[in-house]
Amino acid sequence: MATPLSASRLLSALRAEGVHVVEVGDWRTHNRNHKGPWGPVHGVMIHHTVTKGSARTVELCRAGRSDLPGPLCHGVITKDGRVHLVGHGRANHAGLGDDDVLRAVINETAVPGDNEASTDGNRYFYGFECENMGDGEDPWPAAQLEAIERVAAAICRAHDWDERSVIGHLEWQPGKVDPRGFTMSSMRARIGDRLGSKSPAPALPAPRKPVVDLSQLVAAARSNPAAKGTPVTYAGVRTVEAALVDEGLLAKAYSDGHYGTTTVDAYAKWQRRLGYRGKDADGIPGKTSLARLGAKHGFEVKE
Known part of the structure; x- marks a missing residue:
């Protein structure tokens, strides 16, 4: 169990990890806290946006849509590797997911297959949207992948978590496919290397299909x-x-x-x-x- 980092501590942790941060408007107070609690936090969730264009992507994630008010994440990682902070607090990014997955993240064990949507992920996860069409063809530039690695490592380091506290949306909610274009296992390996983690790779259980x-x-x-x-x-x-x-x-x-x-x-x-x-x-x-x-x-x- 962890108390969410304050806005100032989050900003400091990201910058200390070498993240190129862009502060967007009123991000420190922009949230959905009136809809429910944020915290305790247990992990970091990675998404893709299905959008093109950094400016448009950042504004969409900050403001949201008529049917899904913003912020839609805490930070937007654009293709150039910059991380645009758009919110701090509860954000509309994770939705309902699998309680077995949450338990695995808390215990830092292998993530099981997600087969139910019963648990409020917006309460428990930091969320980062990554600018990408998510069609399996839109490239992931090296700068963007490194930014994902640094962001996740910064938050894990601040909370004394290891890389198994980082998951993709597709591992949380049945039917989701994001992030598409790289595997979360490969990203967790990168994060683990950055953190200097020596934890052995656990045997993965057979995935449970929805x-x-x-x-x-x-x-x-x-x-x-x-x-x-x-x-x-x-x-x-x-x-x-x-x-x-x-x-x-x-x-x-x-x-x-x-x-x-x-x-x-x-x-x-x-x-x-x-x-x-x-x-x-x-x-x-x-x-x-x-x-x-x-x-x-x-x-x-x-x-």
């Missing part, structure tokens, strides 16, 4: 579009929407757990991509189309 219940997913697909607001009637919707985002069929803004008309349209495009036509491509998942999506994006299907 499981999507077809009957519950179909019920959400049939009921959600007619519902008021954006209800999350079944958590497995997020897993399917994340896969549709990765396929380029659904905008990330609509990956919200609500199987509304936009998700119906996106799934219909997936069905048509598989060769289905007419009423067989109506956006309501079937066993075969869902199993093929799961096989490609790492989740299992049960009826």
Whole structure:
């Protein structure tokens, strides 16, 4: 258990680690603390933004969107290796994740596969968004990777944590893929080297794949579009929407757990991509189309 670093201590820790820091506006008091506590903190979480352009990326992460108010992280790591501090306190970056993963981070043991979204990560993690499209093709410059390493090491050093206190969003919440383009195991090795860690690499358990219940997913697909607001009637919707985002069929803004008309349209495009036509491509998942999506994006299907 650790008390979050004050804004001044965080800034000092980053600069002492050789991080090129840019202070953005009122970052020291910009937070979501009125929505819940920040702390105790247990680790550092790394994300990618799915954006281009440093200025646009920083402003988006500072201000947020109409459906997700900022700050969306504590710092933005741009491609040139600079770290733009945009918030201090609770930030909308981690969302709900796996309590087994949190336990592993606290104990600094091997991270298990994430298969549930039940724990408030915004309370427990520092979050850093990295400017990258997240398509597996957008490059990660050496300066940016080194900045990620330095930022994570600085916070770990300040809290007397080792590299196993650093995870990616994809290791926290089922269906997430960020950061994409490098592995967190390789980044943790870099952080460990910087910290001078001698801890042995633990044997990794077999990853647990998220499981999507077809009957519950179909019920959400049939009921959600007619519902008021954006209800999350079944958590497995997020897993399917994340896969549709990765396929380029659904905008990330609509990956919200609500199987509304936009998700119906996106799934219909997936069905048509598989060769289905007419009423067989109506956006309501079937066993075969869902199993093929799961096989490609790492989740299992049960009826």
